[in-house]
Amino acid sequence: MKTTEPTTEPPAPVPVTVTKTDGTPGRPAAAPKSEGRVLNVFSHGLLVLWAVMVVLPLLWAVMTSFKDDRSIFSSPWALPRTLHLDNWSRAWTEANMSDYFLNTVLVVGGSLIGTLVLGSMAAYVLARFDFPGNRFIYYLFIGGMSFPVMLALVPLFYVVNNMGLLNTLHGLILVYIAYSLPFTVFFLTAFFRTLPVSVAEAAFVDGASHTRIFFQIMLPMAKPGLISVGIFNFLGQWNQYMLPTVLNTDPDKRVLTQGLVQLAVSQGYKGDWSGLFAGLVMAMLPVLAAYIVFQRQVVQGLTAGALK
């Protein structure tokens, strides 16, 4: 964030000396001097309002996860009288949050590596080599970005089933990779095109094979691009809901998002709302924490595609 924005952080407040007429939208210019202040209050007010609207629901969830069931229903906004840490342990063990976490880590770990390896291989070839059908294959990949995935999911369910991959984690990994390829190939093809050709050519003259050039020279050079697209895919796959809902219906194999939704349905009968909120917060916190730590990279990764 800081890198994209050179001059937007004014230092200490300076006495206001506005002499120009600059009005807020829809507010005719009155006294120029108080105007700047009015606008400033106005814009700050709205910015704070939206910040509150973003943070408040999240804080409410955190607070609720420490309360007992009765006070959740009787006074939703009251602070917890005692911290019910047992909600968290109950969610972790009894509500199977630990299994959901493990499944998600396995699936996302496998598919993230697979996506980056396969995506960069395809993108490199498409970006750097001329051969008949290059454009066709490129657009075949790109087309996948704008097609509604649900249309393919109906037959895909049976394709995956026939291959014996339904309700398996490795089956889910393969599907995640396949559906992450369009954006990954799109992004990395553009990225490989920006890298200089000369280094690879020099290595080729020295007798290195294409494969070796790719793994030992091009991939290290493409690291910034791989990090961006890796973060993009990590969040997309970690937060994925539609694919596992369709292709992964075995209760033991559920990933985090599915597991929480199922938990919400079943807690309706068991009445353990506090445990459910603990589960929700448990699922939110690691991602939010990672975002705050790697904030610049995350923002770059997620906005990179849209800025092209």
Next chain:
Amino acid sequence: MQHGKYRFIVGFLALPLGLYALFVIWPFIQSIYYSFTDWTGLSPEFKTVGLGNYRRMLDDQIFWKSLWHSLLFALLVPLVTIGLALFLSFMINAGGRRRKGGPAVSGVRGSSFYKIVYFFPQVLSIAIVALLFAFAYNPDSGAINSFLRGIGLGGVQPLWLGDPDLALWCVMAVLVWSTVGFFVVLFSAGMASIPADLYEAALLDGADRADTFFRVTLPLLWDTVQSGWVYLGILALGAESFAVVQIMTTGPGGPDYSTTVMVLYVYQKAFRDGQAAYATTIGVALLVVTLAFAAVVMRLGRRERLEY
């Protein structure tokens, strides 16, 4: 760089392309074929029925409802989200008070803080956000109604998701809430790259802030706005609306089908009602809507590209 070129190209493309073809391309083609059959999905036998499914679809009231709701999602969610995001990012980047000798426009204090906070929902799974808001909307014990009671509006206690006239708007609001931050960050990056002398020139010509926004900022950001619109519209037609509607509304699909969307209807027909062929027919309609939407936005929004 000719030596072993084709062997290398084939070797590198085979795996990604094969996986993509098997799990993405092939199901898409199958889907379109199945829409002309009476396949149930439960048994392998089926026969072709020509346009039978399409005729049935045109008489299906629920299909028309889902189409209408999907169109609302694709138009209103981007409209509100992008409008709000443009407003907020303009406030962040140009809402600061002007100082003598300072730049023509300046950001508000704490601009990077706002951007960090606004981005929070973007890293969370839409499934988790949907669950959180399903509780917040709860008429008796939810955060929203209890907040209204707390500020003395005890008489205003809508049923939110339980009210057929309100449910769809509640669901859309959640999508807006979760995507505004992404666009604020995206537009802020774009605004930061607009040269300050353009603003100075506009101010010298006597432009107020509204003029500056509509005559300078918006035209220069237009490409980003447009691609953002397409990106968000495709999401709102597909995976995102599936998650929010399926998780938040009763049924799912809302009271009296008041929130059902095409992508959810495909899912229900295929995996709940055992009508896979009919589901793919609706899926094909969704494909047509998606492509038409993208084409219309790109075409309506076409302008001369401004260089700066």
